[in-house]
Amino acid sequence: MNESGHNGLVERVAHELKRSIKIDPSFDESVMAEVRRHGKPAMWVRVIAWWRRPQQLSLSPLSMAASAAVLILAVAVSPVRFGNPDGVEPIAEDPAARVIRFELDAPRASSVTLSGDFNDWDLEATPMTRTSSGEWVTTVKLVPGRYEYTFVVDGDKWVPDPAAPPSLFDDFGGTSSTITVPEV
Amino acid sequence: MVESDGQLVRSVLAGDVDRYAILVERYRDRLGRYAYRMLGNLEDSEEVLQDTFVRAFKSLKNCQDxxxxxxxxxKILVNRARTAGSIRGRRDRLFVTDEIAILNASDMKQSEYGWREEIERALSELPADQREAFILKYVEELRYDEMAEVTGVGVSALKMRVNRACRRLRELLEGVYRE
Known part of the structure; x- marks a missing residue:
């Protein structure tokens, strides 16, 4: 088969595979039933989301003037000064979260990242740091549960953790591992 | 007015959970097609698709943009499909007949049905990483940098997988396909 035949084949295969799929009509409701079972996002998530959403405010000139006066007064008497980090309340972390240290001995690697369920398999979210002995380390805060993960060496080599059990649900021939963070 | 994904996500995070249904409806078909092409049967595909949407809801606050x-x-779906494909692979590596093709077979010429069946068969015989790369490139029409972002695999490795997939498909379909 010549080159044009090859391209024609790929195009025809792709065209065939682009056919739409008929999902069961009850699918959406099934998903939403499961979603509702998990309930609304946590209160702090909802509060942050509310602040991020554009809100419509209706103010009369009188109430606007009153609001401005209250704001000026509040700033004048407040002990908190803008730019003072002591005045910022940190977002509460999950108290059950534990700091987990991940290590990989890879002295010849030029970069190593940690990718797994906990960062949605993001390749850049959790870079690891090289120690003087050639070991790559990082720490991640994880709440109790079971996680799958892998080390990504030099951007494209998936390396399982030699110190951890392999994942039972591995995808490409034994490249991921599992860790179970126990309840305290 | 059609609400953007961002507006919907922010609404859901603010507590209006029912608006998540609009996002499900918006992406269900495209994601369902990918899951089906990767897994080869509707039951597994819908299971993975549901798992994907539920996981996405549970970690919606982590959606950076x-x-x-x-x-x-x-991206979540690609990962879940890999996991499910691995489980199914251990359970049964046999070719899974195109259920949709069978359902529509009466409306289809026999030769067309045969061609579709051969494509499904050839696709199922590709190694999972090559099948994934081929579908992302030629069915989902992602660029290589987008594929790299979705899969976590380097561009050069993806190009190699696509290339191998094309060659393997050519070998498998040679004799079936004629210009």
């Missing part, structure tokens, strides 16, 4: 919800949820 709500306007790119579609890309983010697709």
């Amino acid at each position: 709500p306007e790119l919800f579609g890309r983010w949820v697709f």
Whole structure:
């Protein structure tokens, strides 16, 4: 088969595979039933989301003037000064979260990242740091549960953790591992 | 007015959970097609798709850019399809007949049905990493940098996988396909 035949084949295969799929009509409701079972996002998530959403405010000139006066007064008497980090309340972390240290001995690697369920398999979210002995380390805060993960060496080599059990649900021939963070 | 993904995500995070249904409806078909092409049967595909949407809901606060919800949820799907494919692979590596083709077989010429069946068969015989790369490139029409972002695999490795997939498909379909 010549080159044009090859391209024609790929195009025809792709065209065939682009056919739409008929999902069961009850699918959406099934998903939403499961979603509702998990309930609304946590209160702090909802509060942050509310602040991020554009809100419509209706103010009369009188109430606007009153609001401005209250704001000026509040700033004048407040002990908190803008730019003072002591005045910022940190977002509460999950108290059950534990700091987990991940290590990989890879002295010849030029970069190593940690990718797994906990960062949605993001390749850049959790870079690891090289120690003087050639070991790559990082720490991640994880709440109790079971996680799958892998080390990504030099951007494209998936390396399982030699110190951890392999994942039972591995995808490409034994490249991921599992860790179970126990309840305290 | 059609609400953007970002508006919907922010609404859901603010407590209006029912608006998540709009996102499900918006991405269900495209994601469902990918799952089906990777797994080869509707039952597994719908299971993975549901798992993907539920996981996405549970970690919605981690969606860095709500306007790119579609890309983010697709990334989750790719990972879940890998996991499910691995489980199914251990359970049964046999060719899974195209259920949709069978359902529509009466409306289809026999030769067309045969061609579709051969494609499904050839696709199922590709190694999972090559099948994934081929579908992302030629069915989902992602660029290589987008594929790299979704899969976590380097561009050069993806190009190699696509190349191998094309060659393997050519070998498998040679004799079936004629210009």
